[in-house]
Amino acid sequence: MTLLSLRDLSVRLRGRSILTDVTLDVEAGEFIGLIGPNGAGKTTLMRAALGLLPHEGTSSLAVLPPAARGRAAAWMPQARDIAWPVTVETLVALGRTPHVSGWQGMGPQDRAHVDAALETMGLEHLRHRTATRLSGGEQAMALIARALAQQTPLLMADEPIAGLDPANQIATMQVFARLAGEGRAVIASLHDLGLAARHCTRLILLGEGGLAADGPPAEVLTPENLARIFHVSAHYATTPQGPVFQPLEVIR
Amino acid sequence: MRGCVRLSRLIALGLALALAGATVSAGPAPARVVSINLCTDQLAMMLAAPGQLVSVSKLAADPHSSAMAREARAYKANHGRAEEVYLLDPDLVLAGAYTDPATVGILRRVGLRVVQFDTVKSLDDTRALITKMARVLGHEEAGAALIAEFDVRLTRLRAGETTHSAAIYHPNGYSLGNGTLADDILRAAGFSNVARELGLRGGGTVPLERLVMAAPDLLIRGTPLPGASRSEAVMTHPALAALTADTAGLRITSPDWICGTPHVLDAVETLVTARGGLR
């Protein structure tokens, strides 16, 4: 089942072309790592796909009415905004917004989803703590739980694991992989190519103003692509513990 | 500088003596007199010889403030600013006791003779004021005649004690109580002043509630002024309208009430007429 389909998506911001003619489909069951150097347009691609940016071409999400889009895809922006000192539970419950209509409050089913999201991210012990007083990493975990509570077929996250400790980084990648395994799909922009190579089912490499490569990690993280787009060399090996990827040198 | 100080002391002394009914020699009559205060404007217009008064304040020509607005148009209007007064080249400047001290100070510093007139707090004060004005203008006989006329008219108008009460209610709930000219005017016309009975001394605000509770027989309000203001909004308050539905309302032309001139007797006469209409 196709959860997102982009056709010739182009974005120009302030007269400068950021992305040109990106075409891709996201199928259920995929965990996609969106990779590329700084400024390649990872955030722009996801925001345009959600219809949050003016763009040319079509995105199957952007054409949905706002409420339907809120039930089709969850979005976790890079800025970890928590404006008010609400509890972690309240914060996560905000993810139920697209599912709660009219004046009615959250039902038992909504609460079950909130509880499940808290459990998935290992945040039950922080449930009643004030979110703004948590550490940066804990806040990131709470915001991921918020996106999970939205219970959408597609989850899009902008650098979700930046600033997390290794255990939480791996745990988060495993949560995303499990979601994909359950028949949903995840798109996450990542800078840690090692984690991307190990956990993602598919990598999309952005560079040179558009889609530079798209496919399984082994096909995308080729020496040529790495040299051309990232200007680095790297070691890539398939081991009994899974694929191992380590960038080595900057190529000038 | 010392001369100026001495002069102002002399004037203060003169004022005290004038109020006590004494006279002080004022030298030769001034030839070019400029008045910069609404009340001195009016007294000067009544007492000055033709050509003696050069200019009166702009307010004197405003029918909402001045009882002699029409007469005032015959004179050049000034705005009470030191520079324009000086350029009029007066040998006497008439000012009020509360005229901006800075203006009075600078006029004296440039060598002009400034005489300040106190505000009146009763009908009797009016006599002293007329006497003083007549003296500084050098027309004592005219002053005496005006006072005689004033006394005759006041005696004719003055009523005995009556049971009628009246209240003055101005924008912002401002009223006049004990020790004011308005209070004296009310009592001369035979009314008891509600504001005075509510304990108001001098001018001040009377809460609408207390006015309504006191339910005066006659409510005296100023005529609406040009342009709009919030301060006047209270004059159209429904509670006030309900009050005047039961009692008599009187829209006064306030110029008669402001200054200690014979025009205060016009105010008394209006009230006496209004009282005649009450039960």
Place this chain on the structure above:
Amino acid sequence: MKPLALCLSALATALFLASLSVGPAHIGALDGLSALILGGDGPEPLVMREIRLPRALLGVMIGASLGISGAALQGYLRNPLAEPGLIGVSGSAALGAVLAIHTGLAAVTTLALPVAALAGAGSGVLLILLLAGPRGGSITLILAGIAISALAAALTSLVLNLSPNPYAASEIVFWMMGSLADRSMTHVWLAAPLMLAGGVALLTLGRGLDALTLGEDAAEAMGLRLARLRLTLVLGTAAMVGAAVAVAGAIGFVGLVVPHLLRPLVGARPSRLLWASGLGGAAMVLAADIAVRLVLPERDLKLGVLTAIVGAPLFLHLIYKTRGGQT
């Protein structure tokens, strides 16, 4: 949530009754209430129905308006320093009202006054959104607020100084500080429809403001129609603040103090803060209005003086606290 609503309602009701019982005319509380409800002869029913009742009602309405709009503005701008008075919305409303009165428009049709104040308040909100916006930090917000307030105050003073009416110039204080003295039922009916409409509009924003806790991007991706929310916010705030200022002048700091005090009690959720601030604002304005009548009964002490004495130190405290975090 339920106990808080009960407490705030009880407080507001008690203060409403107290407001009816306080005044320069000595009327016993029970006599006054019976005169209010049953009527009767004598001046008491007149005092109660035409003077004290509108004053108390306006206290409730204006307090609720300032509280709700303060909470809504803070929720949208995601900044605890946003307040209708401080960011120039009240000042712009006062300018609109003063223009309506002094151009004579208000005398032509009664609706002109609240509508002009609404237009003024609306321009104030729009300017703030343009200048500071939800992405702007505290400093931008406060600087924009100072500029808008100063401009509105200057223009208001200009209009009043140019008025041919001698009382007009002295009314600058009223427009800057606000007062409920000697208002009548006319003012209640003038303000009530706008405030009601504005209140209903703002109370529907609860869920959207909650979602904005996560930032505009996340909220929009959750199905929030941001443009519509912004429009509702502008119109609702303008209607409530405009109507309040048109009848009682600009009363500052209510929209700052009340949400600040109640935020911890509602778990910091903007949606709950909306109605709680409505009740709390009503209580605060009623209390302030009772205080001005008790402290200096003979003077028309302006309400804004009292609210500023309470609010300004709190404002400084908030600036001190947010100084480090946001820019």
